[in-house]
Structure formats: structure tokens, C-alpha cells
Amino acid sequence: MDFVSKPFKSAGRAVSSVVSAVPVVGPAISSLGSAAFGMIASGIDALTGGIFGLVPQQKLPDLSLNFSSFGASAQGRLVSVKQAIMTRQVIYGTRRIAGNMVYAETTGSTNTYLHLVFCVAGHEIDSFVSFKVNEDEVTLDDDGFVTESKYKDGSTKMIRIKTHTGSDGQSADADLVSESNNLWSDEHKLSGIAYYYVRLQFNATVFPNGIPNITTIIRGKKIYDPRTSATLYSANPALCIRDYLLNSRYGLGAKTAEVNNTSFNAGANTCDEDVTLANPTNKTFNAQSAVSSSNETITILGHNLETAYAVRYNKNSGTVISGLTDLTTYYVIRVDNDTIKLATSISNANSGTAINITAGADQDQFLQRLVENRYECHGILDTGQTPSKILTQITSSCIGLVYYSGGKWSIKVGEYITPAVTLDEDDLAGPITLGTRNSRRNSFNAVKGIFADPNENYQPTDFPAITSSVFETEDNAERIFRDIELAYTTSPAMAQRIAKILLYRNREQMTLTVPVKLTGFNVEVGDTIQITNSRFGFSSKTFEVANWHFETTRNGMLIIKLVLKEISSAVYDWSAEESELTSNDTTLPDIFTIAPPGLTATDELRAYNQEAVTALIVDVASSNAFVTDFEVEAKQTTSSNYVSLGKSSTNRYELLNVEDNVVYDVRARAVSTVGSKSAYSTTTRQIVGKTAPPSNVTNFAVNVIGDEAHLSWTPVSDLDLSHYKIRHTTERSSPTYVGAQTVVEKVARPAQTVAVPAMTGTYFCKAVDKLGNLSESPASTQVLIGDTIFSQVNTISTVTENPSFSGAKSNVVATTDNTLILDTSTNFDSISGNFDDATGNFDGGGGSVASSGTYDFATKTDMAAKYRTRISYRLTVNRVEYVASFDDASGNFDDREGNFDGDVNAFDTTDVEMQVASTNDDPASGGATWTAYRPFLATEMEGRGFKYRLKLISNDNQATPTVSALAVEVQMIDRRLAGGDIASGTAGGGKAVSYSPAFKSLQSLQITGQNLSSGDTYAITNKSATGFTVTFTNSSGSVVNRTFDYVATGYGTLIS
Secondary structure, three states: OOOOOOOOOOOOOOOOOHHHHOOOOOOOOOOOOOOOOEEEEEOOOOEOOOOOEEEOOEEOOOOOEOOOOHHHHHHHOOOOEEOOOOOOEEEEOEEEEOOEEEEEEEEOOOOOEEEEEEEEEOOOEEEEEEEEEOOEEEOEOOOOEEOOHHHEEOOEEOEEEEEEOOOOOOOOOHHHHHHOOOOOOOOOOOOOOEEEEEEEEOOOOOOOOOOOOEEEEEEEEEEEEOOOOEEEEOOOHHHHHHHHHHOOOOOOOOOHHHEOHHHHHHHHHHHOOEEEEEEEEEEEEEOOOOEEOOOOEEEOOOOOOOOOOEEEEEOOOOOOOEOOOOOEEEEEEEEEOOEEEEEOOHHHHHHOOOOOOEOOOOOEEEEEEEEEEOOOOOEEEEOOOOHHHHHHHHHHOOOOEEEEEOOEEEEEOOOOOOOOEEEOHHHEOOOOEEEOOOOHHHOOOEEEEEEEEHHHOOEEEEEEEEEOHHHHHHOOOOOOEEEEEEOOOOOHHHHHHHHHHHHHHHHOOOEEEEEEOHHHHHOOOOOEEEEEEOOOOEEEEEEEEEEEEEEEOOOOOEEEEEEEEEOOHHHHOOOOOOOOOOOOOOOOOOOOOOOOOEEEEEEEEEEEOOEEEEEEEEEEEOOOOOEEEEEEEEEEOOOOOOEEEEEEOOOEEEEEOOOOOOEEEEEEEEEEOOOOEOOOEEEEEEOOHHHOOOOOOEEEEEEEEOOEEEEEEEOOOOOOEEEEEEEEEOOOOOOOOOOOEEEEEEEEOOOOEEEEEOOOEEEEEEEEEOOOOEOOOOEEEEEOOOHHHHOOEEEEEEEEOOOOOOOOEEOEEEOOOOOEEEOOOOOHHHOOOOHHHOOOOOOOOOOOOOOEEEEEOOOOEEEEEEEEEEEEEEEEEEEEEOOOOHHHOOOOHHHOOOOOOOOOOOOOOEEEEEEEEEEOOOOOOOOOOEOOOEEOOOEEEEEEEEEEEEEEEEOOOOEEEEEEEEEEEEEEEEEEEEEEEEEOOOOOOOEEEEOOOOOOEEEEEEEEEOOOOOOOEEEEEOOOOOEEEEEEEOOOOOEOOOEEEEEEEEEOEEOO
């Protein structure tokens, strides 16, 4: 694979005629000499798109700043272009630029490397500050390689950038000469041209969209300062304008004698004046790692500070650095783009005399930029533009005025100048004309506009508008904006200062047209003068000279006509009043730099051919509007090959028939509309699938009908559902599932009802899947069995086994705290005796909980005869899990939390089962024949004797059920027998009546005679559970035959 075929098709082979492509020189402009009487360029000129050129008079143009090409040109400078010949660019101050590609060549046997040369300025620059690849700020190592992982293939760095600042004596790039196919030689020095050379190593993943766009922040031209006789980097507008005027390569080419250095020095001093900021900027650094004690430097990446800048040291919440004092102003000595020193005064800063400092603690501290220069110039000028446009753009940065008068170029920057000349009636050569207001077209009361914001890649950004409620009131409460463009201004506070000057100058609306005698030679455009005139009531009123030209009167007298505009010092006042800038960051994403998508992986069961299969579900999402597709892949972690789940615009992808309990690796990346691909988002998913517990049962309810509890619920929709499990506990106040006993082991799907014996307490229901997993939370419903259900229940016998649990045990033990558990004699908590008496390992060195065991009640029930009975039980059950036996526990003894042998957890691995056996014989005799034990809940049985057994069950060798209360109740239900129309007879022994079947206990007997005579009575004898005898006698005491009815009430049914 190579750059020519993919993806850098446009790169091709080396560009021919390389040398001829490099000289990007703009047209030279010769000095104007004295060809013009006056030549004026003004930043105010820019406010109205005013004129610049050769004019027969001096004047201040109207107020406006409007460069319609600012936005387009600023954006264009951030995109690399390929042009063989273009006009030179001059960079004043600091700006971001992409450059013009003047050379391209591929090398390597498969065109592996692409070599590119980008010219950025037609002159020597101070330095390259930083680089961006697409929209990523990148770091270069000592060899120029980009270090960010995004632009690496493993450990191989794919981008190398070499910089050349454009000195006249610079050598050709040695690496390009060495690696070129003899197309770039030692002669290709590009003297006087600043450029950077980029080598890209082909990689389709790193460069999915072809050649990346590379931009750089540049500290521009070094400028001679007549104040210090030094040639250094400067963004001073007055010095930039002077440089342009004098430069014969790309400027006007004026001679040094044609420049009024006094004027330019004064303007430069004004531009360098400190202006207090309302919103200081903080330059943060680490007091330990960023401070070098050996060379007194502080490292602040991209600090953007210049020598002699005033900063205030703030220790923040840390400790003061040795050599500095907190909240004290110091002055910057700029070392390089990322390093500074501090001085105690401006003079020390300019001379390089730094403070000795010592690194402090590992704390963030900062330097506060409390002031900024009054004016700075940061812009890129195209030498193909007219000199008038170039000067107008530069002067906009200082709202200045450049003019040629008396054989010299001079400058006035935006400041108030104390009047030095006063004109009165004696100086007049004619009548004064007074104007009091601007036209509606030229009047405004608010200013808004754009500037080149460094935080937005120096792109046009709105600065906070300057408004005035006073001016709005004067204009009938209507806000009238004037829009301006400040292409060479990069500070929002500076932009607001310029906007305020424009606004306040515009509101000084009084103008005078004054013909004066030749004393007018003492003033020039831009001067402030005072007028004293009794007719107009002026006493040393201040005006600015807006226009100056000669006129001849009718009698041939030569006069000077001045146009004066009202001005005051308040126009230029500034009291740290700027508003904080609100960034206009676009919400649109970058089309080339795509962030990895959001990625989640889950799994679900799917019905496939009537079987439940597991599907891996992958959801992806991106908020980037340019993302059109996703590429999604997955594999088992143990596999080396990914399987594609698809490439499309959908947000969900599936992989069927994945294996349960297996870990899968999932990755996805986003693809933009231009084919840019993000890095992969990755995640893992351990497949749950059919191993997941089924859903919880809902709407579980009970309806008691007779002695049956009819349970119902809403079917669980899980595809792998097997059945439902029903449990019951007699507890109603604090019932637990683990303390309940299984009532129905399986209620097969799709059933959603079951009938069970009605018992007071709580019923539970869980769903069970085909792997035996139970739902996590049981559904429950409660029942209170009242007298209306079973009439009157009579307890015949209660057998309580706790707390002694003295019955026979098989694989079951009674603990010292009176609890039955499965045999756990090898565990710590089950060791008998004193702690210190235990020998060997506390846990016996091994062992596990028995899977089942039984406890036989010590007491049987003897009904003395065979009866039909109702038997139920009460018990309290819990669960103990021996998560880790005592000897196996890790860590220190005192660090162990909870019980040594574990805690109770609501699992289904333990259960208990009550069993009963019956006999018709005397249960106390050794020859009684007993039925086999059978499980029961609440049951009716027939027999004379009953014995009981509790079975403890565990499916986990580290867990046991625990039983702390255990009792059985034998009950009989009320019965009612009745007989009617029975003749008592006349036998002396009375009429004997037998109950069939007999009661266990007779509770009441009622007899009603039918044909009694006056004085008749009856007597009941032999009344028992089996019957009674009744005798009727008359008034004389003789036995008589009478007809009677009876009702007998009792409980129990004797079985013959």
C-alpha cells in the first residue's frame, strides 16, 4: 500500500520545477517620494471603508471598520493550499496559519513516505509556537516527530515536522535532502522564507481521509525598534507600520529619512502603555515541576507572554516560591514559547536581569496578567493587496492615522493629545460654519463586531458589544448598531476599547468649518486644538483637526480651511470596563476528527426454532452530526479473530448463538460522511444468557375455598422458563423465603394456578428456568385461617421439641444454642468444649455439610383409639452458609467481619420437610405396625398413634438449614349429630342411644320431647362420647313412652 494509490492520490510523484515554485514574491512598491502633498491611511478609515491614496488635502475619513473579506480570508488561512506561485504573506504579531504547499514527493519502494513543504511567510519569523494536525494540538519530540498515540502505529511515529524560520542564510533541510529522490538538494534553501517540512508515513488507519490538514501558530516578523535599536519580535502597531513603510521587498520601500521617528516612537510608546484588565488572565504552573532553580525559569506551555509584560504572582493556596512575594507585580523575560523568567522592573526585564527563584512544593500557582498593552497588531497581510488597504488594515489595530507630510511619514495612534495650539478671532480668515448633528445615516449609539480570537484559531469572533443607555435615550430609545471588523486585533478587551473610541467619537457631533490665515500651518490632521470664539461661546473648546486644505479667496488671498470635529479626553478613557468574552464555539463537530462512539454490550434470549438462544446485543451511539455509519465487531476473548456484526447507520447490532458464561470482546468505531474513522471503543461482556435468573413472579394472590388455598400469578415471559416453586411459612409478621418450606416443588409452565392446603402464614412463589436458576425475589401472599374456614378447631395434642431436641438424630445435631442443623461437626462453630481445649485445626482440617439428615420427635401422639385427625406443624427455619471455614479464612483473626462461619443468605439450596407416620395399634407397644413416613403440610389422617420426623435438606455442602422452633398440633374439628322421632319406650332402664361414629369428646347434648304431658320429665344417664340413655316419667314418677329428638355436639370421629 502506498500514498499514491491510497489514500493520498493527490500527492503523486514529486512536483517538478521545485525551485521555480518557491519564490512567492509579491510586487515591489517604490517610494512615493514627494509626489504627493499628503498621503493618509487611517484605522478610522477602516471604520467606514474610507479611502487611502494620493489626495490634495489632509483629512480624517468617516468612522467605520469593514473588511468584507476578513471572515473568508481568516478561514482560508487555516487550510493548506497547493499553489506553485502566490504572493508573499507577511505575518505581524502572532497568528495561526496553514501555509502554501510548494513541494510534494513520495519515496520508498511502495511510496511509503510523503514529503511536503509548506511556506508560511515571505520573511524571517521569530518562531513556530505550536502545531495542530487536523484539530489535534500535537507535541513534537526533539527530532520533530509527533508524539500523540493517535498518530502512531504501535511505537512507530507517523508524522515528522521540521521548521525553518526563514533567515537569509538558512540551509536546506538536511533530512529532506537525504530522503528525497535527488529532487530536493542543498540548493533548496528557501532563503528569506519561513517554512515547515512534513513527512508522513502511510497508514490507512492513522490517515483514513488522506493528507491531514496541518496548521501552526507563528510568532511573526522581527521588527526594528528605533527606541532601542534592537530587531526583535514585536506586535507593536506603530513599529509594524514603520516596518511596512520602509521594507523594499514587500512594503512601500520608503527611505529612512522619509520616516518621522519622533512620531513613530511616540506612537509606539502609546501602544505599549499598560491598560488595566477587568478580567485578568491566569497563567497556571506547578510550583515544583515547572520551576527550575538552576536557571530561574518557569515553564508555562504556550504562555503568550512577551518581555516586559507585567504579571502578578499569586501563590494560590500553596506556599510562596523562594525569591518571590505573593500578590506582587513582576515583569516577564521571555525565554521561548513555553518558558519565561521574572524580573523586578521593566528595565531589568529588558536587560535580562532575572530574579533567583527556587522550586517550591507540588502545588498549582499562577501569574495573573492584570494589564495588557493598549494596542497590538496581529495579522497576516497579503502583499498582493494595495498599499492603501494594507495600511488601513494595520492601522485599524491602533485606531491610528498614517500620513505623509513635509516629506516624512508620520503616525498618530488612538489617544487623546493635549492641545498645543489655540485659535481665536484674530486667526480667522472668514466666517465659521457650525454643524451640530451627524446625519441619521452616519449616527449610531452602539458598536458591535468581530475580532481574531486566538481561542477560536484566530477566526472571526464577536466581541462583547459596546452600548450606552444615555446615547439610546438621545436617539428615542432606539439602539442603532455600527458593525466593525478588527482583523488585526486578537484581544476582546482591546477590541472593546477600540469600539468605545469609535462610539464616543461618533457622539461628539459638533463640527466647525474654519477658514484661517497661514497660522493654520501650525496644525495638521489628527491634532487637537482649542477654539476661542465669543460669538459661539467657545472658550478654549477642544476640537480635532479632521480636514486640512488650501483655498484661495476671491481677492486672491491664500488661506487654509480647517474642518474641526468636537473631541474630549473622555473618548479615550478606559477604566477596566470590558465585558467578559463569551466564546462562540460552534456546536458543530469536526468532520475529520471523530470521537469514538458510545458503546454498551448486553445479551438477551431469543426464540429460534422454538428454542431459547442467547444473542449478544451491541448498542452504539454518537452525538457527532457527521457520523453516518458504525463498524461493529466481536469475538470471544480467547479468540484472535473478530467477527463483523455489520457496518451501517443503525445503532443496534446482534450476534446470535453466543455461548453462556463466555467473555466476549466487543469493539466499534464511527465513520463520518467523508469516511473519517474514529478510534475503536472497546468493551467486554460475559454472557449471562440462560444462566441469568428468570424474572420475578408478579401479581401473586391467594383465594381460600374450604380447606384449600388457590394460588394464582401472572405468567413469567422468560423463554427458558421451566416451572414455578411454591413455599410456605407459618410466619406472618416477618416471613422469609429461606425460612419457608417447599409446598409444591414444580408447577409446570404454562400453568399459572395451583391449589394447596390452606394454612395460616405466608406463601411464596419463585420462577425456575431450565438450568434450575430461580428468580431473585420471591412473590408472596399471606393467609389467616379463621373459624369460618374450619368451624371450630380443637387442639387435642401439642408436641413441642424445642429447645431440648432430645429425639433421635441422623446426620443432624443440636447446637449449644438449641438449634437443629445438619451435621457440621468439623466446623469451628460446632466444636464442643472450651476454645482452648480444641486440638488440631479448629475446623478439623476439612469436611462438609451433610446433604440431608433427619430428626425424629422424642414424643409420639396416642389418641387411645383410631380417630380422624387434622395434623399441622409450626417451625422456625433459617439458613447458615459457611462461606469460609475458620482455618481457611484469609487475613488476621481480628479483621474478620460477621460470624466466623458465614451469614444468612436467601438462597434455595436448603429446605426442610415435615413427615408423619401412623399406626392403628398402641403406639407405646413394641409390636405396633407403623406406616411409612410421608411428607405433609396440613393434613387429615386416620389412626390411633402418630409419630413425626423432620428432614433437613441441603444442596450446598457449605450451607445448612437451621431449626430453632419445632412443634406439631393434632386437631379435631367440631361435629354435630342429630336424631329425631325416637320412642323412649317404657323399659325401666330407659332408652339407650349410640353415636355412630362416636366422638372423641362430647361437648353438649340437647333433647326435645315431642308429646309430653303436663308433669312429664326426663333424665339423661350414661352420657359419653359414644352415646347416652334417656328416661321419661310422668307426674306420678312412672316410666312413660315419649317421642323425642336430640342434638349432640363434640369433636373427633372414631374409626371402627
